[in-house]
Amino acid sequence: MQDFFQQVPAFMPSIQALAFNLVVTIAILVIGWTVSTVIGRGLRKLADRSPRIDPTIVPMVYTVTVWAIRVFVIIAVLARLGVQTASIIAVLGAAGLAIGLALQGTLQNIAAGIMLLALRPIRAGEYVSVKGQGDGTVAEVGLFLTKLIQFDGIHLTLPNSLVWNNPIINYSRNATRRLDIDVSVRYGDDLELAMRELRELIEHHADVLADPAPQVMVTEYRDSAAAVNMRVWVDNAKYWDLRFDLYRQAQSRLAAAGLQLPLPVREVRAHSGEPVQGV
Template sequence: MEEFQSLFESVMPQLVEYGLKVVGAIFVLVVGWIVAGWLSKKVQRQCESSETIDDTLTPLLAKVTKILGLTVVVIFVLNMVGIQTASLVAVLGAAGLAAGLAWQGTLSDIAAGVMLLVMRPFNVGDSIEVDGTSGTVEEIGVVMTKVNTFDNVAIVMPNSNVWGSNIKNMSANDKRRIDLVIGFGYDDDIDHAIETIKNILDNEDRILEEPEPKVAVSELGGSSVNLMVRPWAKQEDFWSLKYDLIKRIKERFDEEGISFPYPSKDVYLHKEES
């Protein structure tokens, strides 16, 4: 009995000490869980109020914040109860490295997706051209971006390809310049052709006064004199105005007797006497 009592007296302080550590660890774990949840909600509210962070990215950032917070809390709690975490951290680091190598392409797409959602080089509904592909943006995801081409073909592009290419956003500015090259014959009067085109531009309400439209001789071609025609229009009027101008210039040139030259060759035949 005395031996049991002495054993109990020797073990009791250790049990009390370890019990206090466990209770403290549980308390820290609960508090850490609450703090991690609070930080997650805080990040989510900040992202939702920000104009630069996309709604698609908000839940991802909130979840990552909570996971990182809980990871720190768990490591701290394990240290409190006397468990060595150095080897655990090393194992987690090795596992993270292996997963990173295995998912290298996907992680690259995710990183590029985050940059696209934060930097916003284009938005859903914009007309863009990326790496030779033109179309309207339908969806900007964390991993992939979906674009519908102008002939309504759906194309899904990895975000790393999008972010790593030159991005041409044709919807970013509220006005665009129309570039036309109009050729006419060498026998026609240059000033007459220029004034005819200027008259068409002056009578078109969709053409902006500022910047001022430009009409000038750009090239003396092999079979035609080429005029550079550059009016400015609102973004929404660009394509319809471009097509209408081409049609009207052709009709007015026909009315004014200004010719559109055809590619031609002169062939000379020489008959040899026998």
């Protein structure tokens, strides 16, 4: 035991070097992790303040930036501990190839996310419909997933590959949008009067755009009524308000003009069923 204590001073330089190296390693890890988070948040705040940066790309840029810094930090930590990083990088490359082959679907989502951000068929804040998958307002296009908020407040999360590989209908991209409203006018009523009343309604409505000019036309003859179509153009933000208002006013406008609501009519014919007398 006395010999052990006598040899301790000889090991002190090595112990001190190891302790110092460990403290420096922990400091690099903590500082690097903190710096990655700060830089990521700074980029997000900068993007939120700039009107020139599309909000759609912010989540993906944040994720890529943060983890790129953290990967370099981990490599620096391993190098500080004396680990041969060249061999680790080679092993990680081989492992990445194997994982990539096993997770082809995940890589497809990443590639699809990059294409969505590069070509921008959808952007944050736009109302879109992904054919066969769902519709809603785009909340985020991430590295793996696209998040939509449906009109009833339900969050819909779709893998990027499903969004990219299906037809996308974007209802918000254009500043204006066409609105078609069908009104039924029963047979026997004055069709020309009905069309004049509906034309006056849309021509004097504050939300209907004058260019392109609004139209009123007969589009179909149904079983008990003629279908009269009101075709107007409206600012995208006012589309639903105008739609609901025209449906409310059209019927009351026709009723005030003396036109009645068309009802289904069925003609029933009866015969006596008596046998025909032969000659």
